[in-house]
Amino acid sequence: MSDSPPKLSASKKKILYRRFVSNPLALFGAIFFLFFFLMALIGDKVAPYPFDAQAIADRLEGPSYEHFCGTDQFGRDVFSRIIVGTRSVFFLGGAGTMAAAFFGLILGLAAGYYGGLFDELAMRVCDGVMSLPSLLLALVFISLSGPSTLNLVMIISILYTPIMARVVRSLTLEIKNLAYVEAARIRGESAPYIIFVEIMPNTLPPVFVEMSMRFSYSIFLVASLGFLGLGVQPPSPDWGMQINEARGFLTYAPWVLLCPAASIAVLVVSTSLFSDGIRNMLQPSTGKR
Amino acid sequence: MLKYCLKRLGFVLLTLLLSSMVIFFATQILPGDVAQLILGRFARPEAVAALREELGLNEPVVVQYLKWLFNFVQGDWGLSLSTNNSPVAPLVWGRLKNSAILGALAFIIYVPGGILLGLWAALRRNKPVDHVISVGSLSLIGLPEFVTGVILIAVFSLELNWLPPSSSISPSDGLYRMLPKLILPAVTAALVSLAYITRMTRASTVEALYSDYVRTAYLKGLSPRQVLFRHVLRNALMPTVTVAAISIGWLMGGLVVTESLFSYPGLGRLLLFAIQRRDLPLIQATTLLMTAIFCLSNMLADVLYAYLNPRIRYQ
Numbered sequence: 001m002s003d004s005p006p007k008l009s010a011s012k013k014k015i016l017y018r019r020f021v022s023n024p025l026a027l028f029g030a031i032f033f034l035f036f037f038l039m040a041l042i043g044d045k046v047a048p049y050p051f052d053a054q055a056i057a058d059r060l061e062g063p064s065y066e067h068f069c070g071t072d073q074f075g076r077d078v079f080s081r082i083i084v085g086t087r088s089v090f091f092l093g094g095a096g097t098m099a100a101a102f103f104g105l106i107l108g109l110a111a112g113y114y115g116g117l118f119d120e121l122a123m124r125v126c127d128g129v130m131s132l133p134s135l136l137l138a139l140v141f142i143s144l145s146g147p148s149t150l151n152l153v154m155i156i157s158i159l160y161t162p163i164m165a166r167v168v169r170s171l172t173l174e175i176k177n178l179a180y181v182e183a184a185r186i187r188g189e190s191a192p193y194i195i196f197v198e199i200m201p202n203t204l205p206p207v208f209v210e211m212s213m214r215f216s217y218s219i220f221l222v223a224s225l226g227f228l229g230l231g232v233q234p235p236s237p238d239w240g241m242q243i244n245e246a247r248g249f250l251t252y253a254p255w256v257l258l259c260p261a262a263s264i265a266v267l268v269v270s271t272s273l274f275s276d277g278i279r280n281m282l283q284p285s286t287g288k289r
Numbered sequence: 290m291l292k293y294c295l296k297r298l299g300f301v302l303l304t305l306l307l308s309s310m311v312i313f314f315a316t317q318i319l320p321g322d323v324a325q326l327i328l329g330r331f332a333r334p335e336a337v338a339a340l341r342e343e344l345g346l347n348e349p350v351v352v353q354y355l356k357w358l359f360n361f362v363q364g365d366w367g368l369s370l371s372t373n374n375s376p377v378a379p380l381v382w383g384r385l386k387n388s389a390i391l392g393a394l395a396f397i398i399y400v401p402g403g404i405l406l407g408l409w410a411a412l413r414r415n416k417p418v419d420h421v422i423s424v425g426s427l428s429l430i431g432l433p434e435f436v437t438g439v440i441l442i443a444v445f446s447l448e449l450n451w452l453p454p455s456s457s458i459s460p461s462d463g464l465y466r467m468l469p470k471l472i473l474p475a476v477t478a479a480l481v482s483l484a485y486i487t488r489m490t491r492a493s494t495v496e497a498l499y500s501d502y503v504r505t506a507y508l509k510g511l512s513p514r515q516v517l518f519r520h521v522l523r524n525a526l527m528p529t530v531t532v533a534a535i536s537i538g539w540l541m542g543g544l545v546v547t548e549s550l551f552s553y554p555g556l557g558r559l560l561l562f563a564i565q566r567r568d569l570p571l572i573q574a575t576t577l578l579m580t581a582i583f584c585l586s587n588m589l590a591d592v593l594y595a596y597l598n599p600r601i602r603y604q
Contacts, residue, residue: 025424128304128307128308131304131583131584131587132580133538133539133542133579133580133583134542135542135543135545135546136541136542136545136579136580136583139545139560139561139564140312140315140572141315143567143572144315216431217431219431220431220432220433223433223435223436224433224434224435227433227435227546227549227550228545228546228549228561229565230564240433240435243435243436243439244435247550250439250442250443250447250454251447254447257439257443258443261436261439261440264432264436265428265432265436268428268431268432269427269431269432271431272427272428272431273424273427276427
C-alpha cells in the first residue's frame, strides 16, 4: 500500500478542465477575474497616469481618448485610480481570506480530530462570531483599532475563520473514520502525520470553494468599509472611497462615480461566476440541476 | 415547542451577554481617557480627575462593567459625548423607529418579490427566464448597497427625475410625504436579500420538483396546480421562511451603508456618526441594540424552522 496520496492523473485533470470550460459563465468570470488579478499585480506600471497626479485645469472632464473614465475633482485620471486601486482590493481580500483559510484549517482539523472540550470551546466561539453581523463587527473593530492595512486584513480573517473551521471540522469528522485513516493509525503514524498528510489533503477542495466564495464577500466588505471612510486611507486609491467622494458631483460628473461602481460590479460578478464554476468543477454533485 | 423557544431565548441572552462584554471591554482598551475626551484637550488636570471620580473611572474595570450593564438593562444608556451630553436612549429609540420603517418597507419588497422570482425561475428551469434570473440574482448578491444605490440614484433621480436622491426626513413629515423619499433607500436595502431569497427559493423548489413525493403526486393523477400548491410549495418554502427571518438581521448591516448613502436618519447612520466622533456610550448602545436585533432574528428563524419542521423539534 502506498503512503503518498494519489496524484491527479492526466485524465482526471482533463475531466476537471472540461467540466470548467463547458460552463461558459464560469469561463467568462474567470477571464475577467484574471484580468483584474493582472491589474492588481502590474496596475501601477500600466496605468496611463500616476494615480495621484493632479491637474487642476482638467478637473471633472468627461471621458475622452486621453482619459477613458474622465477626471475627478482634482483632475486625477479616474481610470488610472481604478486600475491602481485593484491592488488593495485583491490584497486585503486575498490576504484576509488566506489567513482565514489557514486558521480555519488548523482549528477545524484540531477540533474535528481531537474532539472533546477543545472542540466544544472552539465551536462555541465560532458560533459567537458567526452570530454577529459581519459589517457591524468590522465597523466596530476598525473604529476602535484604526483603519490600517493590518487591521483590515485581521478583521476579514476574524470574520471568515469560523465558517472555514466549521467546514473543515465537519469534513474531518467524516474522514477520520474512513478505513485508510484507520490503517494509518494502526500503522502507528503520529497524530500530526495523520492530520496533515492523511486528512488535510481531502479537506482542501471544499476549502478552496469556500475561499473563492469568501473572497467575493470580502470585496463587498472592503468596498463598503472604504465607502464609509474606514477602509484604505487616502492618498491610496480605493474604489469605495472614490465612490463616496464622487457623490457630491454626481449630477454633472457621473463618470467619476459610475466607473468605479461598474468595476466593483464587474469584479464581484465575475468572481462569483468563477467561484460557482470552481464549485461545479470540484463538487459536481452539489451543482445545480 | 415552548421548551425549545425558551432554550433558544436563553442562548440569545447568553450571546448578548458575551457581546456586551466584548463591546464594553473593546471600548475600554481605546487609547485616551474618557474624562479627557469629554472635557477636551486643554482641560485642567484637577477637573479631569474630578470627572474621573464622578464617572467612576477609578474603579476596577469589572465593577465598571457591572454598573454599566445594570444601568443599561434598566434603560439608562448614559450620556452621549458628542451631542452636548444629551441622554443616549431617546436618541437611539427615535432612530430605531426610522430604521424600522425603512427596514419594514424593504422587507415587504424583497420577501414576496424573492419568492415569486425564485418560483418563476424554478418552474421555467433551464429556460432563458431562469438564466436571466439566476445570473441577475448571483450578481446582485455580491453588489454592495452603495453601488446599487448610486446606480438607482443616477437612473431614477438624476436621469428620470422621479424620486428624490436624498432621504433626510424630518419628524413632522407624515407617511404620505415620507414615502417618495423612502422608496429608493428601501429598494437599495432590499436588493441583496431579494437576490438571496430568489436563489434560495429556486434551489429548494427545484429540489422539491425532482423529489419522489412529487412524482408520486403526479402519478396518482393530481393536476400540476394541485401538485404545486399542496406538495411543492409546502416543502420548498420552508428554507425560504427561515431565510426571511434571518435576513432581518442582515438588514442591520445593509442599513448602515444605505442610510449613509441616502442621508436617512436611522440607526445605521447614527452608529457611523458615533464612530466618527468616537462617542463611546453611543457606540455601545447602538451596537448592542443592533446585535440584539440580529440575534433575535436568528432566534425567530430557528423557532420558525422548528415549528414548520417537526423533525428538528424532537431531536
